[in-house]
Amino acid sequence: MNKIIFITGGAYQGKLEYAKEKYKIDDKDIAEPDENGYINDEELKKKCINNFNLIIKHASDKSEDITEICDDILKKHEGSDVVIIMNDVGSGIVPMEKSERVYRENVGRAGCYIAKRADVVVRVSCGCGMAIKE
Amino acid sequence: MFILITGGSKSGKSLMAENIISEYEGKKYYIATMEPFTADAKEAISRHRKMRRGKGFETVEKYKDIEEADIPDGSVVLLECMGNLCANEMFSGQYKSDVAEKIVTGIRKLADRQKLMIVVTNQVGEDGITYADETMEYIRNLGMINSALSKYADVVIESVYGIPLVLKEKRNGE
Numbered sequence: 001m002n003k004i005i006f007i008t009g010g011a012y013q014g015k016l017e018y019a020k021e022k023y024k025i026d027d028k029d030i031a032e033p034d035e036n037g038y039i040n041d042e043e044l045k046k047k048c049i050n051n052f053n054l055i056i057k058h059a060s061d062k063s064e065d066i067t068e069i070c071d072d073i074l075k076k077h078e079g080s081d082v083v084i085i086m087n088d089v090g091s092g093i094v095p096m097e098k099s100e101r102v103y104r105e106n107v108g109r110a111g112c113y114i115a116k117r118a119d120v121v122v123r124v125s126c127g128c129g130m131a132i133k134e
Numbered sequence: 135m136f137i138l139i140t141g142g143s144k145s146g147k148s149l150m151a152e153n154i155i156s157e158y159e160g161k162k163y164y165i166a167t168m169e170p171f172t173a174d175a176k177e178a179i180s181r182h183r184k185m186r187r188g189k190g191f192e193t194v195e196k197y198k199d200i201e202e203a204d205i206p207d208g209s210v211v212l213l214e215c216m217g218n219l220c221a222n223e224m225f226s227g228q229y230k231s232d233v234a235e236k237i238v239t240g241i242r243k244l245a246d247r248q249k250l251m252i253v254v255t256n257q258v259g260e261d262g263i264t265y266a267d268e269t270m271e272y273i274r275n276l277g278m279i280n281s282a283l284s285k286y287a288d289v290v291i292e293s294v295y296g297i298p299l300v301l302k303e304k305r306n307g308e
Contacts, residue, residue: 010260092258104143108295112296
């Protein structure tokens with residue numbers, strides 16, 4: 001049975017390192033969107049998707065449906081494990097800029113959507129992973 | 135019973151609160167603290183209204199002076215959200231310096247008389263950005279309110295994308 005593993009936490013808390021060690025991920029298995037959040041379909045098939053929040057940013061800027069983006073990624077991994085890593089960006093002041101507000105809220109929505117479907121959810125803080133759903 | 139629920143933006147706090155409340159019998163009140171000033175606020179209000187539909191809440195709009203909220207004793211109350219209440223107390227009307235104390239006293243006074251009260255609050259101090267003085271004051275006030283209410287609460291929960299992390303749970307006799 002393939003597993004959906006969702007790793008969240010603030011920026012620079014050691015999420016990727018945790019994932020690499022815990023789930024035996026090589027650098028070649030990591031899909032990384034560019035700074036604008038663009039990533040091609042082939043990359044998305046890799047076992048580990050890092051900075052998923054940037055993919056949500058890209059989708060938000062293009063007013064794309066967030067649940068469709070999530071479903072699409074999960075569908076690409078039917079039959080294989082996937083590790084999705086996302087920065088938690090929703091615990092600050094509400095941004096002045098509309099696009100930043102939409103992005104921030106969509107990251108929350110995407111997080112809830114993925115967490116609900118995930119087999120394992122881990123929150124990483126200071127390099128320590130805490131499984132909050134298993 | 136007093137429960138504090140915190141978490142980031144769109145992290146599933148409201149749904150969690152409503153699910154807890156649905157297990158309680160009694161007259162249910164929803165204290166809405168968000169003033170429908172902006173398009174964003176209107177959208178959020180209508181989204182939350184839709185979510186509450188059919189769940190038996192009577193909505194009471196109270197943007198500030200929470201101690202004056204007209205709620206009968208022994209009710210089941212959900213207040214949403216502390217971030218707005220704090221902002222309203224600070225920025226709408228005359229500036230006050232004792233906002234945190236005023237709010238905490240008001241909430242305690244109200245919660246003491248209820249069968250269950252849940253307050254949904256927000257985490258706003260974790261983006262590491264230094265803002266203008268009044269925003270920093272807001273972050274400080276909300277942090278102080280959260281800490282004070284947490285001390286008083288029977289249960290404190292952080293919602294992480296809909297997953298409840300119980301930060302505090304009072305056991306009988308404690």
